Amino acid sequence: MYELILKNISRFVTLTPEEIQYFTSTLKEKKLKKRQFLVQEGDVCRSTYFVNKGCLRSYYTDKDGVEHNIQFSIEDWWAGDMASFITQKPSKISVIALEDSDLLVLDRQVQEDVFAKIPKFERFFRNLLQNAFVSAQERILANLSETAEERYLNFRKKYPEMDRRLPQNQIASFLGVTPESLSRIRRAISEKRG
């Protein structure tokens, strides 16, 4: 149950057995069926979620009702709306399960207790935030300087697992193109390679 999250955390900070014991005792479980919402636009996001199994997508719905995927969260990723969690303001995005999923839940209040008892967790969550910022920055640059085809090839290289696993129209929404365009891009790529 906790192997994955402990391995995830150990990439940044080292915990003693007691700390592990305490930390895992604060976590709750949550199961989502495909198409169930984890966060709905307008909710205040009061927890962070670790994905033990399954797959979710975070998306923004624009003024024309078009959905734009911001992030996918598969096993070993964190899910939720970090912006809303940080600011405790209503979320502009929604998070929904693309597959039946098992999550571990860390409530905001509990998180404060964890910070108090195990200060290095502050560092861990600062690291998560920093990574999120750096990858947001990189995505802005990619959108400014790369063609749709380049963005797709980079996506495939960076997240091969997601490329295999996710519906193509969801990837298109993440890349910022229509499903039709991504379909044509894929055809062009496969024609180039014979």
Add this chain to the structure above:
Amino acid sequence: MYELILKNISRFVTLTPEEIQYFTSTLKEKKLKKRQFLVQEGDVCRSTYFVNKGCLRSYYTDKDGVEHNIQFSIEDWWAGDMASFITQKPSKISVIALEDSDLLVLDRQVQEDVFAKIPKFERFFRNLLQNAFVSAQERILANLSETAEERYLNFRKKYPEMDRRLPQNQIASFLGVTPESLSRIRRAISEKRG
């Protein structure tokens, strides 16, 4: 000299006179002439900079040599490459003065001392990071869901001062369009308004 930065900080945390005294004593000054670099691609960014006067731009140079503006920093803003400062890896971006500028410099090492002596500064810098993340997120969404004209109108509304002060080609690069396109967009807008 320090009014602006103290006012900036006071938006997030309250400092005692002693803390103010200590904090300001750790700051250095830096003056840049127009067209001088603050950070060059490949540098590790070892300081954060507060803009007391002037204006800078941060930009990324893509594989075709095209520059893409990431951020402008005018008075009362922080400058530098947060990603490189955070990770202490070589910067992918450059920061250059668009006008003669006066900066206050907070070195990374000094920052650690400040955190140790005045822990609430940790909160202050976490807030800066959070804001940077949230606005990066918003920019991704804007690029995905808005037309160039909408992005320009929103830019103008959000940063009227920058719209007045910055060369149009720099704004175009920030919005992710060519200078020619922004020129046409502006004409279209002014024709609509009679």
Add this chain to the structure above:
DNA sequence: CGTCTATTTGAATGTACTCAAAAGCGGTGG
């Protein structure tokens, strides 16, 4: 098996781009 959704394909359209040239503006030196 049938239904619903995802993907592919085609044709027409549109938005922003490139390239080229003219006009405008600001700073510098004679």
Add this chain to the structure above:
DNA sequence: CCACCGCTTTTGAGTACATTCAAATAGACG
């Protein structure tokens, strides 16, 4: 102070890439 130079902005014409709309095909799931 004015003339010139360099850089920015505007304008025009043609082009490229992705979009929209529509329809056909393929796949997934009950």
